[in-house]
Amino acid sequence: MTQVDDLYTVGDPIADTKAPKDLPIEQIWTRAKFTNKLVNPANRRKLSVIIVGTGLAGASAAATLGEAGYHVKSFCYQDSPRRAHSIAAQGGINAAKNYNDDGDSTYRLFYDTVKGGDYRSRETNVYRLAEVSTNIIDQCVAQGVPFARDYGGLLDNRSFGGVQVARTFYARGQTGQQLLIGAYQAMERQVTAGTVEQFTRHEMLELIVVDGRARGIVTRDMVTGKIESHLADAVVLASGGYGNVFFLSTNAMGCNTTATWRAHRKGAYFGNPCYTQIHPTCIPVSGDHQSKLTLMSESLRNDGRIWVPKRKEDADKDPRDIPEEDRDYYLERIYPSFGNLVPRDIASRQAKYMCDEGRGVGPLVGDFRRGVYLDFSDALSRMSRAAIDAKYGNLFDMYQRITGEDPREVPMRIYPAVHYTMGGLWVDYDLETTITGLYAVGEANFSDHGANRLGASSLMQCLGDGYFVLPNTIRNYLADGPFEPVAQDAPEVIEAVESVRGRIEKLLSINGERTVDSFHKELGHIMWEYCGMERTEEGLRKAIDLIRSLRAEFWRNVRVLGTADSLNQSLEKAGRVADFLELGELMCIDALHRRESCGGHFRAESQTEDGEALRDDEHFAYVAAWQFGEGADRLNPVLHKEDLVYKFIELKQRSYK
Amino acid sequence: MNLTLKIWRQNDAADAGRLVDYPVEGITEDMSFLEMLDVLNEQLQARGEEPVAFDSDCREGICGMCSLMINGEAHGPEVTTTCQLHMRSFKDGETITIEPWRASAFPIIRDLVVDRSAFDRIIQAGGYISVNTGAAPEANNIQVPKVAADRAFDTATCIGCGACAAACPNASAMLFLGAKVTHLGELPQGQAERSPRVVNMLNQHDAEGFGGCTNIGECATACPKEIPLDVISQLNKDFRTAKKYAG
Ligand SMILES: Cc1cc2nc3c(=O)[nH]c(=O)nc-3n(C[C@H](O)[C@H](O)[C@H](O)COP(=O)(O)OP(=O)(O)OC[C@H]3O[C@@H](n4cnc5c(N)ncnc54)[C@H](O)[C@@H]3O)c2cc1C
Ligand code: SF4
Numbered sequence: 001m002t003q004v005d006d007l008y009t010v011g012d013p014i015a016d017t018k019a020p021k022d023l024p025i026e027q028i029w030t031r032a033k034f035t036n037k038l039v040n041p042a043n044r045r046k047l048s049v050i051i052v053g054t055g056l057a058g059a060s061a062a063a064t065l066g067e068a069g070y071h072v073k074s075f076c077y078q079d080s081p082r083r084a085h086s087i088a089a090q091g092g093i094n095a096a097k098n099y100n101d102d103g104d105s106t107y108r109l110f111y112d113t114v115k116g117g118d119y120r121s122r123e124t125n126v127y128r129l130a131e132v133s134t135n136i137i138d139q140c141v142a143q144g145v146p147f148a149r150d151y152g153g154l155l156d157n158r159s160f161g162g163v164q165v166a167r168t169f170y171a172r173g174q175t176g177q178q179l180l181i182g183a184y185q186a187m188e189r190q191v192t193a194g195t196v197e198q199f200t201r202h203e204m205l206e207l208i209v210v211d212g213r214a215r216g217i218v219t220r221d222m223v224t225g226k227i228e229s230h231l232a233d234a235v236v237l238a239s240g241g242y243g244n245v246f247f248l249s250t251n252a253m254g255c256n257t258t259a260t261w262r263a264h265r266k267g268a269y270f271g272n273p274c275y276t277q278i279h280p281t282c283i284p285v286s287g288d289h290q291s292k293l294t295l296m297s298e299s300l301r302n303d304g305r306i307w308v309p310k311r312k313e314d315a316d317k318d319p320r321d322i323p324e325e326d327r328d329y330y331l332e333r334i335y336p337s338f339g340n341l342v343p344r345d346i347a348s349r350q351a352k353y354m355c356d357e358g359r360g361v362g363p364l365v366g367d368f369r370r371g372v373y374l375d376f377s378d379a380l381s382r383m384s385r386a387a388i389d390a391k392y393g394n395l396f397d398m399y400q401r402i403t404g405e406d407p408r409e410v411p412m413r414i415y416p417a418v419h420y421t422m423g424g425l426w427v428d429y430d431l432e433t434t435i436t437g438l439y440a441v442g443e444a445n446f447s448d449h450g451a452n453r454l455g456a457s458s459l460m461q462c463l464g465d466g467y468f469v470l471p472n473t474i475r476n477y478l479a480d481g482p483f484e485p486v487a488q489d490a491p492e493v494i495e496a497v498e499s500v501r502g503r504i505e506k507l508l509s510i511n512g513e514r515t516v517d518s519f520h521k522e523l524g525h526i527m528w529e530y531c532g533m534e535r536t537e538e539g540l541r542k543a544i545d546l547i548r549s550l551r552a553e554f555w556r557n558v559r560v561l562g563t564a565d566s567l568n569q570s571l572e573k574a575g576r577v578a579d580f581l582e583l584g585e586l587m588c589i590d591a592l593h594r595r596e597s598c599g600g601h602f603r604a605e606s607q608t609e610d611g612e613a614l615r616d617d618e619h620f621a622y623v624a625a626w627q628f629g630e631g632a633d634r635l636n637p638v639l640h641k642e643d644l645v646y647k648f649i650e651l652k653q654r655s656y657k
Numbered sequence: 658m659n660l661t662l663k664i665w666r667q668n669d670a671a672d673a674g675r676l677v678d679y680p681v682e683g684i685t686e687d688m689s690f691l692e693m694l695d696v697l698n699e700q701l702q703a704r705g706e707e708p709v710a711f712d713s714d715c716r717e718g719i720c721g722m723c724s725l726m727i728n729g730e731a732h733g734p735e736v737t738t739t740c741q742l743h744m745r746s747f748k749d750g751e752t753i754t755i756e757p758w759r760a761s762a763f764p765i766i767r768d769l770v771v772d773r774s775a776f777d778r779i780i781q782a783g784g785y786i787s788v789n790t791g792a793a794p795e796a797n798n799i800q801v802p803k804v805a806a807d808r809a810f811d812t813a814t815c816i817g818c819g820a821c822a823a824a825c826p827n828a829s830a831m832l833f834l835g836a837k838v839t840h841l842g843e844l845p846q847g848q849a850e851r852s853p854r855v856v857n858m859l860n861q862h863d864a865e866g867f868g869g870c871t872n873i874g875e876c877a878t879a880c881p882k883e884i885p886l887d888v889i890s891q892l893n894k895d896f897r898t899a900k901k902y903a904g
């Protein structure tokens with residue numbers, strides 16, 4: 001193995017992703033479903049599966065595996081599965097139904113997703129996703145998900161950033177909520193049927209691996225503090241993304257990397273950790289007290305126009321007093337064919353540039369105004385107020401509640417914020433990680449979105465994984481089970497339980513001077529500054545040093561009050577921040593090693609003459625799958641490359657001009 | 658602004674609990690109510706006191722996790738969730754009383770955190786449409802008139818927060834229950850199970866210790882999602898029909 005830069009070593013490449021080979025792309029999934037082993041219905045109830053997470057991915061997987069007759073144990077940290085972060089998704093879900101006859105097809109959805117991901121995703125997986133997309137809509141409608149409909153009673157679609165067909169299904173601005181309630185209800189039905197056992201307010205803190213197979217998890221009952229081990233034939237992580245490493249993000253407060261990071265430490269490779277998505281349309285930060293950022297759905301870009309004043313002097317004027325000729329509709333100017341609908345990474349970076357130039361609007365935060373206008377006055381003169389309210393009413397109300405301003409009267413102010421993480425646990429075609437019997441679905445895996453995710457594609461991926469893909473791939477593994485039972489006092493179980501106890505005792509005994517939140521905020525600041533919208537070699541090196549010393553200080557100086565055996569929210573947060581402090585370093589190492597720009601990963605050193613991301617396909621057309629290295633002081637991870645081979649799509653420099 | 662908070666502190670289910678006074682300073686109008694509590698908790702921890710436990714997750718008004726009684730009103734003075742309430746709704750110098758949801762079906766776990774698992778059990782009793790994955794017909798084969806689709810949507814927006822039951826003098830969760838029965842009952846897909854659904858869910862509601870509706874309407878006033886009171890009429894109507902068919 002070659003040591004690089006004192007930061008990481010390079011290991012063997014990943015040779016096989018387990019997809020059936022030498023077939024036309026449209027036959028691969030059909031073949032896999034046929035060749036994957038079957039499990040006799042009578043054997044299924046003897047097979048148990050642990051699913052961590054009840055978001056769209058976890059709840060849909062739990063419901064489906066339960067219906068099939070497996071014994072499922074489902075975990076979440078909230079007080080009800082229905083509260084998983086998926087509930088907050090606003091805009092919609094894609095599917096290649098082609099109900100509008102506007103030229104959509106499975107191939108086009110596949111093509112758009114690979115292109116949108118800046119050619120850094122795996123063709124076979126993305127094609128399968130496009131294939132199952134239509135089944136998702138059928139399933140959800142049958143469950144009673146109230147998608148938007150036209151007056152004929154048929155389903156309505158809208159178009160979403162980065163594509164030119166209308167394939168997005170939606171339920172006003174609450175699509176995630178409605179889809180999740182559908183999946184949750186399907187899962188609760190299985191609780192009644194006795195196939196799914198539900199554990200709420202239970203946090204997974206460790207993975208149990210026996211003889212090279214994932215066989216269980218260690219959890220903490222967040223009400224009583226009890227440390228428990230749960231054992232099964234297979235483990236599925238559906239624990240969501242890690243955007244909260246930035247402290248401020250659009251994610252829910254509790255979103256964390258603990259489940260995936262603990263699995264990583266036990267041998268699961270982490271794929272493309274540096275690929276994060278910064279969403280262009282969020283409500284700007286208003287002060288230091290800020291605990292999270294609120295997304296304004298990107299669907300707003302269909303009818304709103306983005307602009308900043310042409311002159312810096314106009315930055316603090318009332319926008320309504322700035323005449324048309326003094327406004328710069330910069331996205332329409334720079335990208336005439338896509339205009340306000342360019343992909344998220346481009347829209348975000350351009351907003352940053354406008355503000356860096358001093359043309360940002362809103363209150364001064366430090367030396368800059370960090371906001372641009374999203375203006376609905378054209379739309380309001382084109383459509384009735386009622387029509388606009390039907391589409392965006394709840395978003396406008398939410399904006400008004402937070403800022404005190406009505407977007408029907410004054411243009412909205414928006415600014416980019418961390419929103420989604422394309423990186424996650426590396427999985428093969430079967431969604432299995434590098435630990436046998438450990439699967440990852442939804443945002444928790446490194447997924448189908450390459451270096452950038454298109455709008456409305458995460459919900460599709462989560463439900464595709466949970467309803468249709470995982471249930472068909474995991475049976476290939478379970479067919480060899482039930483595996484030899486693991487005793488509660490097996491050495492691997494005891495070791496895992498003791499390490500969880502030890503960590504909790506350590507956190508409670510440091511009794512230092514700084515709160516958990518203060519460490520989290522400082523980490524977030526480092527990540528946003530150096531591993532955010534624009535990354536440089538120098539900045540990333542600095543960030544790695546800063547994170548290492550912050551981590552050392554955390555373990556010396558954090559103050560966690562309260563006890564281990566009661567509901568203790570500081571303790572919960574402390575465990576999560578401790579893991580973020582390691583993941584942050586890995587993200588920076590990944591960003592540093594990838595000396596190209598692609599999708600959401602923009603390296604200032606790699607750009608075209610007109611400032612667009614410049615990929616380097618010759619050197620970087622691969623997935624970076626990182627193996628855990630040493631630990632505490634420095635991670636020193638091992639890089640395994642999975643080459644991305646494009647057989648069905650031609651690699652092109654992305655252009656939205 | 659500066660405020661005096663009177664906050665319910667209770668170590669665990671066994672503890673009797675009490676209101677404790679906390680002054681807080683340096684609060685700004687742009688803060689959300691929960692960010693104001695974050696500020697208090699940072700100050701408490703700096704002094705070596707345990708922070709106040711309260712539930713929240715999305716902080717966007719959609720997950721239903723946040724749940725505070727503020728000056729005796731569920732979710733406070735505005736028609737929204739606790740997390741979407743901002744400090745511009747309060748005045749400098751004000752005293753604010755903060756308590757947990759109070760209903761015997763929502764036992765207190767600690768401070769402001771309660772156990773709402775009763776709601777999951779009500780859904781388990783029948784709050785779903787039985788369709789296994791893979792068994793669904795082509796989506797556009799099911800046509801739903803826009804009016805029905807819209808009413809189904811409006812009632813499906815319930816976030817399961819429990820404010821309705823907390824606000825009700827009789828601790829009835831019939832607004833929550835009615836919202837689900839109406840959501841599924843408005844849709845053609847929901848017809849097959851309409852009668853058993855309402856009977857089973859109502860039985861579970863009663864078994865959990867929630868009271869019956871006494872027509873006061875506090876629930877609809879407190880509901881952050883403006884679920885209309887007439888879902889309870891729908892619930893009663895469906896229940897009557899169900900009993901008629903059951904004989
Ligand atoms: C504001 C917002 C709007 C969005 N809008 C859209 C949109 O319009 N369209 C779209 O396609 N995508 C959208 N996304 C992205 C999409 O919502 C998410 O990527 C997706 O919902 C993730 O689902 P999931 O099932 O993977 O995980 P989540 O929904 O995040 O669920 C994670 C689950 O894991 C559990 N969990 C986590 N850690 C632990 C642990 N250690 N122990 C036990 N349980 C644990 C949690 O309790 C939870 O149940 C949006 C995201 C945000 C933030
Ligand atoms: S009906 Fe309203 S108050 Fe009751 S749980 Fe639903 S959203 Fe909350």
Ligand code: FES
Nearest residue numbers: 714716721723740
């Ligand atoms: S925290 Fe999610 S609704 Fe308030």
